[in-house]
Amino acid sequence: MSDSETSKRTRRGSGAITLHDVARLAGVSPITASRAINKPEQVSPELLKRVEDAVARTGYVPNRMAGGLASSRSKLIAAVVPSTVISVFNETIEALNNTLFDSGYQLMLGQSDYSSEREELLLDSVIGRRPDGIFLAGVMQPGKGRTRLMASGIPVVETWDLTPTPIDMLIGFSHKDIGLAVANYLIQKGKKHLAVIRAGDERADRRTVAYQEAIAQAGLPPPFVVNVGGERSIHSGRAAMAKILADAPKTDAVFCSSDLLALGALTEARHQNIEVPNQMAVMGFGDVPFVADMLPALTTVRINGGKIGQLAAQYLMDRAEGKTVSEPIVDVGFSIIERDTA
Amino acid sequence: MSDSETSKRTRRGSGAITLHDVARLAGVSPITASRAINKPEQVSPELLKRVEDAVARTGYVPNRMAGGLASSRSKLIAAVVPSTVISVFNETIEALNNTLFDSGYQLMLGQSDYSSEREELLLDSVIGRRPDGIFLAGVMQPGKGRTRLMASGIPVVETWDLTPTPIDMLIGFSHKDIGLAVANYLIQKGKKHLAVIRAGDERADRRTVAYQEAIAQAGLPPPFVVNVGGERSIHSGRAAMAKILADAPKTDAVFCSSDLLALGALTEARHQNIEVPNQMAVMGFGDVPFVADMLPALTTVRINGGKIGQLAAQYLMDRAEGKTVSEPIVDVGFSIIERDTA
DNA sequence: ATGAAAGCGCTAACAT
DNA sequence: ATGTTAGCGCTTTCAT
Numbered sequence: 001m002s003d004s005e006t007s008k009r010t011r012r013g014s015g016a017i018t019l020h021d022v023a024r025l026a027g028v029s030p031i032t033a034s035r036a037i038n039k040p041e042q043v044s045p046e047l048l049k050r051v052e053d054a055v056a057r058t059g060y061v062p063n064r065m066a067g068g069l070a071s072s073r074s075k076l077i078a079a080v081v082p083s084t085v086i087s088v089f090n091e092t093i094e095a096l097n098n099t100l101f102d103s104g105y106q107l108m109l110g111q112s113d114y115s116s117e118r119e120e121l122l123l124d125s126v127i128g129r130r131p132d133g134i135f136l137a138g139v140m141q142p143g144k145g146r147t148r149l150m151a152s153g154i155p156v157v158e159t160w161d162l163t164p165t166p167i168d169m170l171i172g173f174s175h176k177d178i179g180l181a182v183a184n185y186l187i188q189k190g191k192k193h194l195a196v197i198r199a200g201d202e203r204a205d206r207r208t209v210a211y212q213e214a215i216a217q218a219g220l221p222p223p224f225v226v227n228v229g230g231e232r233s234i235h236s237g238r239a240a241m242a243k244i245l246a247d248a249p250k251t252d253a254v255f256c257s258s259d260l261l262a263l264g265a266l267t268e269a270r271h272q273n274i275e276v277p278n279q280m281a282v283m284g285f286g287d288v289p290f291v292a293d294m295l296p297a298l299t300t301v302r303i304n305g306g307k308i309g310q311l312a313a314q315y316l317m318d319r320a321e322g323k324t325v326s327e328p329i330v331d332v333g334f335s336i337i338e339r340d341t342a
Numbered sequence: 343m344s345d346s347e348t349s350k351r352t353r354r355g356s357g358a359i360t361l362h363d364v365a366r367l368a369g370v371s372p373i374t375a376s377r378a379i380n381k382p383e384q385v386s387p388e389l390l391k392r393v394e395d396a397v398a399r400t401g402y403v404p405n406r407m408a409g410g411l412a413s414s415r416s417k418l419i420a421a422v423v424p425s426t427v428i429s430v431f432n433e434t435i436e437a438l439n440n441t442l443f444d445s446g447y448q449l450m451l452g453q454s455d456y457s458s459e460r461e462e463l464l465l466d467s468v469i470g471r472r473p474d475g476i477f478l479a480g481v482m483q484p485g486k487g488r489t490r491l492m493a494s495g496i497p498v499v500e501t502w503d504l505t506p507t508p509i510d511m512l513i514g515f516s517h518k519d520i521g522l523a524v525a526n527y528l529i530q531k532g533k534k535h536l537a538v539i540r541a542g543d544e545r546a547d548r549r550t551v552a553y554q555e556a557i558a559q560a561g562l563p564p565p566f567v568v569n570v571g572g573e574r575s576i577h578s579g580r581a582a583m584a585k586i587l588a589d590a591p592k593t594d595a596v597f598c599s600s601d602l603l604a605l606g607a608l609t610e611a612r613h614q615n616i617e618v619p620n621q622m623a624v625m626g627f628g629d630v631p632f633v634a635d636m637l638p639a640l641t642t643v644r645i646n647g648g649k650i651g652q653l654a655a656q657y658l659m660d661r662a663e664g665k666t667v668s669e670p671i672v673d674v675g676f677s678i679i680e681r682d683t684a
Numbered sequence: 685a686t687g688a689a690a691g692c693g694c695t696a697a698c699a700t
Numbered sequence: 701a702t703g704t705t706a707g708c709g710c711t712t713t714c715a716t
Binding site: 013014016018019020030031034035038062063064065066067068069070071 | 691692693694695696
């Protein structure tokens with residue numbers, strides 16, 4: 001209200017209420033106002049109340065960019081995921097976000113679209129924000145991005161995979177073991193002519209290779225493989241199943257790289273009056289929230305995505321606060337959920 | 343390498359490479375280094391090259407918190423959505439994120455979980471980051487949150503709905519018109535005993551009320567209503583359909599508040615050998631990416647979510663850059679996609 | 685085209 | 701328990 005500002009160089013900032021305004025109104029020094037807001041136990045009840053009143057009256061919202069700059073603690077966590085639309089990572093992101101929010105952290109979301117070029121751009125953009133931690137969906141392949149990440153010194157958690165050489169922390173499971181387990185599950189169900197509908201990524205590759213190995217070990221003919229590349233949709237699942245039915249008609253079981261692909265395979269099987277699971281077993285991967293309730297209910301590989309997200313958030317926050325994480329590499333495992341389709 | 347730092351109060355920052363380091367290495371002043379990076383056309387080729395080399399050699403990544411503080415431009419956009427797991431907003435968020443990223447903006451994601459208490463907390467947290475714009479999934483009800491948002495002066499775009507009193511910009515469509523259109527569509531197909539499976543939110547309410555109106559207008563008996571509250575799953579869709587079949591057996595058409603609910607309804611119908619669409623028509627809402635390829639393919643209301651996201655991003659960025667948005671209120675409409683189930 | 689000075693809004697470090 | 705001072709790393713303003 002009563003301002004007498006005189007300066008040669010003027011450079012009014014955002015115009016928003018600042019800590020100084022609040023302090024002046026409360027009749028205290030800025031640092032006391034800061035403490036009243038962030039560490040109320042360090043301030044006498046009397047002054048605390050005056051500051052609180054001033055905050056309420058002005059509608060002051062602290063500028064976290066300024067705070068972050070001053071304290072080198074941004075209270076930001078970045079997540080880098082390949083895709084956000086109906087992806088297996090959704091549950092993980094939601095859990096991550098919720099856990100972070102409850103402790104006053106904010107989530108920045110970056111999408112790499114399965115492109116490593118874009119991922120590198122994204123990483124620089126992310127590092128520039130100086131987040132207190134970075135969540136990665138997957139394990140980062142060696143390259144410029146990985147190097148820069150390590151150089152940044154920011155705590156990193158890689159997820160949804162296992163590797164002997166993590167950047168930092170790791171919360172995942174073995175894709176190889178899944179390939180093995182699924183093949184053996186199907187074989188034990190009496191299936192003889194296995195197939196696989198796989199995505200183009202490297203994790204799908206490891207599952208497929210293990211699947212092939214287990215099949216070879218059992219003395220069965222090698223599986224028919226359809227690689228759908230980046231097309232993880234129901235549509236491509238249908239097309240893939242059509243191809244299997246046409247080119248490898250003896251097939252009696254298919255392992256799909258994702259639940260969506262499995263749903264597509266199932267759709268095509270129904271379309272062609274193939275009886276599931278006797279004539280054709282179908283398994284998915286991911287156990288996205290709705291496949292349990294469909295008819296037939298999908299037999300699939302379940303990953304506890306929520307647990308991964310929650311744990312990752314905790315680890316990142318612990319590290320941001322200087323604590324050491326006692327078990328920085330965790331295998332959360334997986335389970336085969338037996339339902340109607342296999 | 344050769345440092346001789348002497349100061350009484352030491353407070354080493356993050357320890358990362360700063361613009362000063364780059365400038366020193368390039369033999370220019372910090373401001374020249376800054377210009378070389380941000381406005382290269384203002385710097386002579388000679389110095390530009392020296393700065394670029396220094397950046398490459400040091401692996402310098404600008405600290406955007408510092409830059410944001412100095413310029414009052416964070417290059418951050420915040421999105422507030424109720425949920426991220428298989429929600430109709432996913433496509434919008436992805437488009438928003440992609441459009442922003444291409445212009446150097448980053449997305450912060452906040453989840454309100456359909457709770458207005460949480461939404462208020464979230465809003466303060468978001469405002470504290472001083473984003474250049476805020477994306478809202480839905481329109482914000484009057485209240486403390488809305489007031490604070492308006493007071494913040496940050497550009498806001500509300501979406502997925504229409505209102506005569508937007509906070510700022512608005513990109514949506516009429517839920518009332520959808521209720522009307524769906525009812526008339528079903529009626530015109532010869533359906534006489536309509537029902538609705540709705541969620542608990544206010545938008546679903548408006549669709550339902552309009553649906554009831556249109557039915558009344560046509561002289562048909564009022565629809566049987568099942569309110570699933572916050573349970574937007576396939577599971578609750580199944581349960582709701584079971585209830586309809588038990589309590590209102592004459593029902594020959596159901597409009598569902600979401601595609602997932604519709605899928606559940608369809609599942610139950612199949613389970614009870616109800617023939618779709620003749621005996622029972624089912625319509626969804628949202629046209630999530632996979633319902634088109636299922637068997638039967640779902641007849642549903644399609645919203646161009648991608649367009650909303652892309653437009654919202656553009657509007658927010660324009661406003662952040664001081665441009666005026668010529669048409670700040672847009673009705674993107676909707677369409678009924680006729681497929682197998684109605 | 686380049687640079688010096690000032691300061692964005694906050695908190696860490698050092699008093700008292 | 702409260703205050704003073706000096707930055708955090710950058711960009712604006714003004715000068716050359």
